[in-house]
Amino acid sequence: MNPEVHARRRAAIVEAAAAEFATHGVDGTSTAAVCRRAGIGSGTLFHYFATKRELFHAVFADDLPRTARRCAEALAAPDPDTGLDLLTGHLIDELTDPLAPGLASAALLQANRDPEFARLLTALDAQLQEALTTLLARLAERPGRTLPLPAPSAARWIRNLIDAAHLTADAAERDITTAELRLILSWLTGRREMPPGESP
Amino acid sequence: MNPEVHARRRAAIVEAAAAEFATHGVDGTSTAAVCRRAGIGSGTLFHYFATKRELFHAVFADDLPRTARRCAEALAAPDPDTGLDLLTGHLIDELTDPLAPGLASAALLQANRDPEFARLLTALDAQLQEALTTLLARLAERPGRTLPLPAPSAARWIRNLIDAAHLTADAAERDITTAELRLILSWLTGRREMPPGESP
DNA sequence: TGAATAATAGAGTGGCTGCTCTGTTAATGT
DNA sequence: ACATTAACAGAGCAGCCACTCTATTATTCA
Numbered sequence: 259m260n261p262e263v264h265a266r267r268r269a270a271i272v273e274a275a276a277a278e279f280a281t282h283g284v285d286g287t288s289t290a291a292v293c294r295r296a297g298i299g300s301g302t303l304f305h306y307f308a309t310k311r312e313l314f315h316a317v318f319a320d321d322l323p324r325t326a327r328r329c330a331e332a333l334a335a336p337d338p339d340t341g342l343d344l345l346t347g348h349l350i351d352e353l354t355d356p357l358a359p360g361l362a363s364a365a366l367l368q369a370n371r372d373p374e375f376a377r378l379l380t381a382l383d384a385q386l387q388e389a390l391t392t393l394l395a396r397l398a399e400r401p402g403r404t405l406p407l408p409a410p411s412a413a414r415w416i417r418n419l420i421d422a423a424h425l426t427a428d429a430a431e432r433d434i435t436t437a438e439l440r441l442i443l444s445w446l447t448g449r450r451e452m453p454p455g456e457s458p
Numbered sequence: 459m460n461p462e463v464h465a466r467r468r469a470a471i472v473e474a475a476a477a478e479f480a481t482h483g484v485d486g487t488s489t490a491a492v493c494r495r496a497g498i499g500s501g502t503l504f505h506y507f508a509t510k511r512e513l514f515h516a517v518f519a520d521d522l523p524r525t526a527r528r529c530a531e532a533l534a535a536p537d538p539d540t541g542l543d544l545l546t547g548h549l550i551d552e553l554t555d556p557l558a559p560g561l562a563s564a565a566l567l568q569a570n571r572d573p574e575f576a577r578l579l580t581a582l583d584a585q586l587q588e589a590l591t592t593l594l595a596r597l598a599e600r601p602g603r604t605l606p607l608p609a610p611s612a613a614r615w616i617r618n619l620i621d622a623a624h625l626t627a628d629a630a631e632r633d634i635t636t637a638e639l640r641l642i643l644s645w646l647t648g649r650r651e652m653p654p655g656e657s658p
Numbered sequence: 659t660g661a662a663t664a665a666t667a668g669a670g671t672g673g674c675t676g677c678t679c680t681g682t683t684a685a686t687g688t
Numbered sequence: 689a690c691a692t693t694a695a696c697a698g699a700g701c702a703g704c705c706a707c708t709c710t711a712t713t714a715t716t717c718a
Contacts, residue, residue: 285485363566422622
């Protein structure tokens with residue numbers, strides 16, 4: 259089969275699986291449910307993925323190259339502040355994905371008992387951590403700019419904060435949440451002025 | 459049977475269940491595994507709890523009165539800062555529980571599909587949210603004390619941050635994490651000075 | 659064209675699960 | 689002492705699950 263077609267069909271299965279995993283968790287999702295949502299037979303599912311576990315991994319593994327590209331773009335920005343805004347902007351945009359909270363909690367649970375999956379998550383986190391740390395270190399070198407925490411710690415808390423926002427994502431209050439999140443991030447990155455449009 | 463004995467045996471089962479749920483999740487935990495760990499037969503388990511779901515609820519429901527007591531103590535403190543330290547201190551102490559990350563992620567997943575459990579978690583969160591908001595509002599009334607966020611928002615971010623710390627709890631870096639957490643909390647509560655023992 | 663392989667469907671299977679049922683022992687109240 | 693109820697064990701059951709097997713159709717390529 260044309261490899262492009264193969265990739266597209268595989269991606270469609272992964273998408274259906276992501277929706278099921280997000281709402282029912284890994285163990286709560288039956289392969290039959292994924293097949294129904296994807297409109298395929300079970301034989302087809304196991305033709306593309308050897309096990310349910312491998313299917314779950316695929317949901318997250320597909321994010322690796324995208325994250326890498328975003329990190330590279332942010333690091334290539336002329337200004338570290340611009341790069342940070344770019345990177346955190348992407349992360350905040352992902353808060354609008356209604357599947358995000360469910361997937362995040364399913365992933366955390368799986369990481370507790372699936373070392374291979376834990377390594378996958380670690381790789382994803384490490385990409386972000388490294389890019390954020392580099393950008394923050396560039397900021398800290400600027401005269402008159404001091405960070406309240408060392409660059410690696412600040413980077414970790416930026417990730418923590420965004421993870422936390424994911425977990426409490428409430429559609430009704432998302433605008434407030436993201437505005438406050440930006441305010442806290444501006445403190446973490448040592449900015450004196452308020453973000454544009456804010457006047458508390 | 460003596461009701462005290464009944465309560466003690468019930469608690470022992472809940473404890474065994476918590477350990478299983480934390481490491482394998484709700485769906486990944488079989489009632490047989492809980493029975494083995496608790497050293498009882500399946501008949502006994504279902505004599506104390508009608509369903510597995512009810513058993514899982516019990517793991518968290520037992521925290522309700524304890525949280526209520528702590529909130530009352532914090533609100534009764536003479537100084538809002540002292541009350542906040544008391545409350546956040548308890549929350550930070552819970553980071554040392556090795557079961558916490560697993561239970562937290564299991565709870566998040568369950569809240570997605572079990573409305574009754576979601577209500578239970580909401581009740582737990584509401585207790586904390588209310589107490590924190592009250593204490594922060596008292597702080598904001600003080601002359602010369604300004605909070606970077608409104609009291610309810612600040613309260614929510616305090617909970618968010620601690621939840622996030624739970625999820626990323628790493629035994630090796632816990633001291634660093636809690637120290638940094640305290641620093642961020644001192645900013646969120648509008649304190650000017652650094653926490654004692656810190657000199658960045 | 660024809661052979662080889664990929665793609666797909668879906669019935670079937672062995673194993674596990676939550677829970678029930680029955681029987682037995684211990685505690686309690688009168 | 690005795691009746692009643694609580695506490696407990698564990699065999700058994702109906703249902704579900706991940707995955708396999710077989711058969712059929714589509715695609716590729718020499």
